Amino acid sequence: MRSCICAATSPVRLPKECQCLIEKLQLPEACRASIAARYRSTSLSRSQALRATSPSMTSAEQTPKQAAPPLAHSSQRVLAIAVDDTADAREALEWLLEKVARPGDSLKLLHVISDPRSPSTAVGSMGPGSHTQWSSFRGGNEESYGTRQSYMSGLQEKANQMIKRRFGPALKGAGAAHEVVFAMERGTKSAAGIGEAICSKAQELKAGMLLIASHGRGVLAEYGSVAKYCSDNASVPVLMMPPASASLEPADPEVLLVIALADLPGLEEAVKFGAENLLGEGERVSVLFVPDQAAAGSDVIGPGSGHRIELAVQGVLDRADKGNVPVDVQILAPGQPGQALDTVDMTMDVGPDICKKAQEIQAKSVLLLHHGKGMIRDLVFGSVTSHTSRNCKRPLMLFRAKTQAS
Incomplete structure (x- = not known):
């Protein structure tokens, strides 16, 4: 191998194949110097990278490492509770906060959203004059929501207001950190559809348990409908609250x-x-x-x-x-x-x-x-x-x- 001198650099030996090519092309001295400088720069970068990872490198030469972020606590539980605009659901939440929840638990308030324009077959929809969590949305002006996406966002906002009104005082009193999670029901509203949305979301959240109130009015209905569907099909343990059971x-x-x-x-x-x-x-x-x-x-x-x-x-x-x-x-x-x-x-x-x-x-x-x-x-x-x-x-x-x- 031959040496090539570049201004402001020390001699660097080019690989044999590079030297042969330079001589064959009869490049001027300035070009040869430029090639040698580039090669030297690349060689230094590679050697520095090798030294940085070498096990023989002293601690003084090593770049300080950033501390790894702490891992999430492995024992943190995820508690999911299905909620709607009923006193039974609020009572179930209060029981959960008093009897089951612990500091550090991740509490998920799971609420089913469905397009109220579709026909309802949910158990608990009892005809004219009955009240379900969707009845207040049915009379709204669909055009005011614009696109379907903004329309559904409007439903979520109304649901957030309901949850804050119905469950806010109990959550604030217990000092419980919580998250509202919406489960979207597909197709027409039915007990099975609502139950399926709840079960799917509970599984997605990797909940340790699912709490669901049982009542005869509203979409969470009585045993034999939504609660029964969840108890039969959920991949997580289901805790069912009969009416007034929390006050026993x-x-x-x-x-x-x-x-x-x-x-x-x-x-x-x-x-x-x-x-x-x-x-x-x-x-x-x-x-x-x-x-x-x-x-x-x-x-x-x-x-x-x-x-x-x-x-x-x-x-x-x-x-x-x-x-x-x-x-x-x-x-x-x-x-x-x-x-x-x-x-x-x-x-x-x-x-x-x-x-x-x-x-x-x-x-x-x-x-x-x-x-x-x-x-x-x-x-x-x-x-x-x-x-x-x-x-x-x-x-x-x-x-x-x-x-x-x-």
């Missing part, structure tokens, strides 16, 4: 009632969820377990079965750092001794007993392992969930265990 007198200390039918692993999952999300300081857990008396090799039938379940539940609480929580277990064996559970009249023999138990112990909330996955389970066990949903007077959480969902 709780026991002292308050009690979380956990119920499962012939599913001990599912019961343990439900207890874990309840301990982490619903159980407050100084409260206790009451378990109601319904075994399948005809199940071969069952370890939860016969003398001492209640004690074995209690030990299993206590183990779950210990692992959840709730080892000091008192636990009591009741075994409910409907039908005749040895009778298979799938031959028992669930609506007559199990559902009423669950509702009665919840009232007797004045449960703060009821955590029911959701029964009804697939056609057979829905026919056999789903009636328990359906009956309890319609008749339980206490806040009811329907929980689908991962083992069951899989």
